[in-house]
C-alpha cells in the first residue's frame with residue numbers, strides 16, 4: 001500500500017481496516033458493502049480473474065488497451081474495486097512502463113508486487129481521489145454491488161480519464177440462467193428452483209442496501225447516457241456453470257469447460273459468503289441454512305444446466 005492524498009497508508013498492522021460480522025471478516029470503511037473481505041473472498045476474486053482470462057482467450061482485457069498505453073501517453077491505469085489485485089498485477093507485468101493503481105475498500109492485495117503497481121485504500125462512493133485526466137485506462141469489474149450511485153462513479157471515471165482514454169466495465173448479471181432462460185422468479189417444480197430463490201433473495205438484499213441491481217444489464221445504456229464516450233462496444237454472453245453433463249445437453253468445447261469449472265468454483269465460495277448478508281437482513285439461521293443448502297444442491301447435482309450472463313462494455317472518452 002502506498003501513501004496518497006485521501007487514501008490510507010497500510011503498515012504491518014492492518015486490523016483497523018477490518019471488522020467481524022457473523023463469523024466472517026468485512027471491510028471497515030464502507031458498512032453497506034456486505035460481501036466479506038477475507039481469504040475465501042480473495043480466493044474467489046482470483047478464480048474470477050482466471051475465468052475472465054479464459055473468456056478473453058488468455059488476455060487481461062478487451063479493447064484498444066495497447067493503443068491507450070502506447071508511447072507518448074501518460075501510461076496510467078486504474079482498477080476500481082481491485083479485490084485480490086491480480087488484474088492490476090498482471091497489467092503491471094504486461095506494461096512495465098505503465099503505473100498501475102488498484103483501489104479497494106480493504107487491504108486484501110499482496111504486499112510484494114511489481115514496482116509499477118500500487119494499491120490504495122479508499123471508498124469509491126466518496127469519489128476517485130485523483131486529478132482530472134490522470135489516467136489512460138480505467139477498469140471496473142464485478143464491483144457495482146458496492147456502489148449505490150453507479151452513474152456518479154461513471155462521472156468520476158470520466159473526470160479522471162484523459163480525453164481519448166479507455167474505460168472497460170465488466171459486470172456479471174444478478175439473474176441466473178437455467179436451461180438457457182433468465183429466471184427472475186423460481187418456478188415451482190422446475191429444475192434449479194432453489195438456485196433461483198437464492199439469487200432472488202440476494203437481489204432483494206442488495207436492493208434494500210440501495211444497490212441498483214439492473215446496472216449489469218444497463219452498462220452500455222449508462223455509458224451512452226453520459227454523452228462522454230465514443231466507440232462504445234458491448235460484448236456480452238453466457239458463461240456455463242460447472243461440468244455440464246455430457247449426453248443430455250449439447251457438448252461444450254474444452255475452453256468453455258475451463259470457464260465453467262472456474263465459475264463453478266467461484267460460486268461454491270460465493271454461496272456461503274452471503275450468509276452474513278442474509279442474517280444482517282433479518283433472515284433466521286434456519287432460513288439462511290436452507291437457502292444455501294438448496295442452492296448448493298442445484299450447484300452440486302444440477303438437474304438443469306446453469307449459466308451466468310456477463311456484460312462487458314468498453315469505450316473511449318471523446319477527444
Ligand SMILES: C[S@@+](CC[C@H](N)C(=O)[O-])C[C@H]1O[C@@H](n2cnc3c(N)ncnc32)[C@H](O)[C@@H]1O
Nearest residue numbers: 045081082083104105123124125141142143146
Ligand atoms: C466481487 S469483488 C471483485 C474484485 C475484482 N474486481 C475482480 O474482478 O476479481 C468486488 C471488490 O470491489 C470492492 N469494492 C466494493 N465496493 C467498493 C467501494 N465502494 N469502494 C472501493 N472498493 C469497493 C470490494 O472490496 C471487493 O474487493
